Amino acid sequence: MTVASFHGSANQQELAEEIFRLMTTQGALFAVDAPIRQSLDNLAEYLAGKYQRDRNEIAAEIDAALTVNDQLFTRQESEQGVLFITSRQGAYVPRSTVDTHSFKKRLHDPENPLPVDDISVVVSTSRPAITTVEPVFISDYWQVQAGMSPVTPVLVEAMGHASTIAAVPVSPEVVAEAEPVVVEEIAATPEPVVATPEPVAVEPEPVVAEVVAAKPEPVAAAPESVKSSREAAGERSPLLNLPEGLTLDLSLPIEQILADQGERLEQILAHRLDQDALRRIVSFGRSYYPEASVTNLGKNDLRRIRDYILERNEPLLDTEIIADLYHHSPRQADYEGFRFSLNYRLHREKDFEFVGVEGARLWSTKGLPPIGGKRVKAAEMGQITSYLVEGFDNSLELQSAEAIRTSGSITRLLSFFEWEYGVLPFDASIAALVPTPMLPDQRSAVLRFESPQHYTTYLVEVRYPTGNRGGWLQGLEEFFRDHLVPGAMITISRGAEPNLFMISYEEAPEASDRLLTLDEKKNKFAFANLSYFCAVDADQVPSQSRYGRLKNLKSLPMGERRKSETVLEHVFEVMGEQVGSRSEPRYTLGLDDMLLAFNVLRPGSRSLLEHLLAHSDPFSSEADGRYLFTPAPREDEDTAEEVEDEEGNLQPTRRRFGRYSDDDE
Amino acid sequence: MDAKLIVFGETSLDKLLQWLRSSGEPKDIREVLIQYLQILSKSVTEDSE
Numbered sequence: 001m002t003v004a005s006f007h008g009s010a011n012q013q014e015l016a017e018e019i020f021r022l023m024t025t026q027g028a029l030f031a032v033d034a035p036i037r038q039s040l041d042n043l044a045e046y047l048a049g050k051y052q053r054d055r056n057e058i059a060a061e062i063d064a065a066l067t068v069n070d071q072l073f074t075r076q077e078s079e080q081g082v083l084f085i086t087s088r089q090g091a092y093v094p095r096s097t098v099d100t101h102s103f104k105k106r107l108h109d110p111e112n113p114l115p116v117d118d119i120s121v122v123v124s125t126s127r128p129a130i131t132t133v134e135p136v137f138i139s140d141y142w143q144v145q146a147g148m149s150p151v152t153p154v155l156v157e158a159m160g161h162a163s164t165i166a167a168v169p170v171s172p173e174v175v176a177e178a179e180p181v182v183v184e185e186i187a188a189t190p191e192p193v194v195a196t197p198e199p200v201a202v203e204p205e206p207v208v209a210e211v212v213a214a215k216p217e218p219v220a221a222a223p224e225s226v227k228s229s230r231e232a233a234g235e236r237s238p239l240l241n242l243p244e245g246l247t248l249d250l251s252l253p254i255e256q257i258l259a260d261q262g263e264r265l266e267q268i269l270a271h272r273l274d275q276d277a278l279r280r281i282v283s284f285g286r287s288y289y290p291e292a293s294v295t296n297l298g299k300n301d302l303r304r305i306r307d308y309i310l311e312r313n314e315p316l317l318d319t320e321i322i323a324d325l326y327h328h329s330p331r332q333a334d335y336e337g338f339r340f341s342l343n344y345r346l347h348r349e350k351d352f353e354f355v356g357v358e359g360a361r362l363w364s365t366k367g368l369p370p371i372g373g374k375r376v377k378a379a380e381m382g383q384i385t386s387y388l389v390e391g392f393d394n395s396l397e398l399q400s401a402e403a404i405r406t407s408g409s410i411t412r413l414l415s416f417f418e419w420e421y422g423v424l425p426f427d428a429s430i431a432a433l434v435p436t437p438m439l440p441d442q443r444s445a446v447l448r449f450e451s452p453q454h455y456t457t458y459l460v461e462v463r464y465p466t467g468n469r470g471g472w473l474q475g476l477e478e479f480f481r482d483h484l485v486p487g488a489m490i491t492i493s494r495g496a497e498p499n500l501f502m503i504s505y506e507e508a509p510e511a512s513d514r515l516l517t518l519d520e521k522k523n524k525f526a527f528a529n530l531s532y533f534c535a536v537d538a539d540q541v542p543s544q545s546r547y548g549r550l551k552n553l554k555s556l557p558m559g560e561r562r563k564s565e566t567v568l569e570h571v572f573e574v575m576g577e578q579v580g581s582r583s584e585p586r587y588t589l590g591l592d593d594m595l596l597a598f599n600v601l602r603p604g605s606r607s608l609l610e611h612l613l614a615h616s617d618p619f620s621s622e623a624d625g626r627y628l629f630t631p632a633p634r635e636d637e638d639t640a641e642e643v644e645d646e647e648g649n650l651q652p653t654r655r656r657f658g659r660y661s662d663d664d665e
Numbered sequence: 666m667d668a669k670l671i672v673f674g675e676t677s678l679d680k681l682l683q684w685l686r687s688s689g690e691p692k693d694i695r696e697v698l699i700q701y702l703q704i705l706s707k708s709v710t711e712d713s714e
Binding site: 139140237238239240241242248250251254257258262265266268269270271272273275276280281283284286287288289290292293333334336337339340 | 667668669671673674675676677678679681682685686689690691692693694695697698699701702703705706709710
């Protein structure tokens with residue numbers, strides 16, 4: 001701005017310029033278009049002082065000069081008098097607040113709106129997911145503060161100190177009111193109170209009066225604390241009573257507590273940790289780990305693990321999975337934590353099944369071929385071997401469970417059923433040998449059986465007993481059929497690993513005999529020439545020369561074999577000596593032959609047969625030690641023909657149990 | 666602390682968790698039990714002293 005741009009006389013131009021410079025200097029930090037206001041009075045006073053002139057006179061000149069230069073100055077009359085307004089850019093122009101191009105306006109009021117065909121495009125018609133309330137960890141301290149927990153560190157402190165005071169005889173009313181005093185006194189100077197209880201007892205009233213008057217509120221909260229302090233003061237007990245009926249003396253050494261009731265306490269603590277609503281500590285088997293430290297495995301991880309197990313075509317150890325897929329080394333610090341995480345996560349996935357034992361954590365997955373084939377169905381075997389859980393198990397007659405655990409091996413005779421199907425009943429002797437299930441809900445485990453005589457390895461699945469169903473081992477069919485015959489003695493012993501076992505037999509010079517076999521195509525028993533190189537118990541070998549009648553046994557459906565009484569009757573009819581008439585047949589049979597024939601059709605123990613013989617009406621014992629079977633009289637004489645099917649095969653003589661249902665698990 | 670006020674499996678569980686977390690690896694239930702009994706015993710004996 002130059003002087004030439006000002007209007008009026010020369011004096012007025014100079015004056016207007018000076019005032020403009022004055023005001024823009026005053027608003028040097030203003031925005032260029034911000035108004036700079038100044039009153040006529042201020043300007044007149046300033047210039048009158050500067051030029052030593054009359055104030056009113058110069059005020060008139062200022063007013064005239066600025067009014068002439070109205071292109072720069074806006075004159076405004078207000079209550080405070082005359083104001084002149086200008087800005088750093090010249091004349092002041094008020095800022096317009098009208099927004100003609102806002103995003104908001106363009107978004108909600110488009111000039112050319114598109115047609116809305118589907119309202120769901122604009123407005124969501126789906127409900128939002130219901131929010132779940134996640135458990136929140138609340139420390140003991142705040143639980144105590146909120147009165148949610150009986151254990152209070154603060155309270156405990158108060159109790160600990162209060163115990164010394166409570167010994168002083170004070171009336172209940174005084175005690176009820178004096179409690180806050182005790183806490184405060186102790187907070188300040190705990191020792192004097194403990195060391196010298198008498199002074200407190202001597203003059204309780206002034207203290208109570210003083211504190212109650214000062215702080216009436218704490219008095220209301222006192223009774224509970226007082227009650228606790230009384231308990232603590234009376235007899236502080238280190239005895240912890242558990243709802244399970246146990247009493248813990250926490251003053252005893254830990255070793256003694258563990259020796260007395262360690263296993264029970266383990267169970268209780270494990271149960272309590274599992275029941276923790278916050279799931280702060282999680283478990284896999286006997287291992288416990290903070291949930292927050294568990295490594296997460298995503299869907300891709302699980303898919304990779306599953307694919308790898310399928311590729312290897314057998315259950316895999318967790319250590320193998322970690323080494324091959326994750327390349328973790330056991331020397332890494334987080335190895336055990338990661339291993340726990342893997343096991344913990346896989347256990348929660350329905351596509352994976354834990355088939356390991358303690359010390360060898362094996363994982364199986366859907367799609368792996370069944371171990372031991374499908375000749376015997378799990379539901380049927382569970383029922384067939386149920387006699388073991390019903391108490392008819394005399395497998396420990398020759399070797400005690402303790403001896404088996406100590407020696408780590410068992411020796412047993414191989415029956416025809418076991419040889420034919422590669423199955424061993426999970427009796428007490430085997431239970432003493434193989435590891436127990438590692439997880440509570442574990443139904444099976446996979447063991448590795450090695451034959452040191454043939455350098456072969458077999459995967460054997462242990463099906464553990466559940467409820468009223470028995471257990472068994474399956475997967476040894478190939479070994480039995482290749483190297484053994486029924487009646488052979490086998491030895492199973494523990495190996496170097498928890499899931500490794502050795503299976504062996506006593507070798508013998510070659511022998512040949514016509515032995516019982518099952519022709520599966522014809523579903524018939526027959527005798528065939530077999531050569532074998534193993535030591536056998538001659539009385540237990542189902543040879544044609546000694547047990548020729550075994551050929552007449554019917555290969556009953558597994559559903560029928562579940563019924564031990566039906567099988568026993570059939571054994572009597574085939575193997576027994578007919579001592580009755582044609583119309584009223586009766587059969588006698590010795591127990592040893594009976595047991596051998598019974599074990600052709602299904603596993604069974606001597607005690608099971610003795611139980612059936614003693615408690616079933618058709619059976620009775622003879623004086624010579626043999627047993628007599630008297631079949632129930634048949635109403636229809638044609639029954640004999642009826643039981644023969646179209647091919648002339650004899651069907652089970654009794655159909656008392658209805659149709660056989662081929663159910664499976 | 667009076668043992669009567671202890672709820673086995675709940676009281677001082679945060680201390681047990683802290684110990685387990687600091688150890689950095691899973692622990693056998695027997696070790697967990699021993700540690701927990703030590704925590705409880707300590708809380709009883711310390712307060713009585």
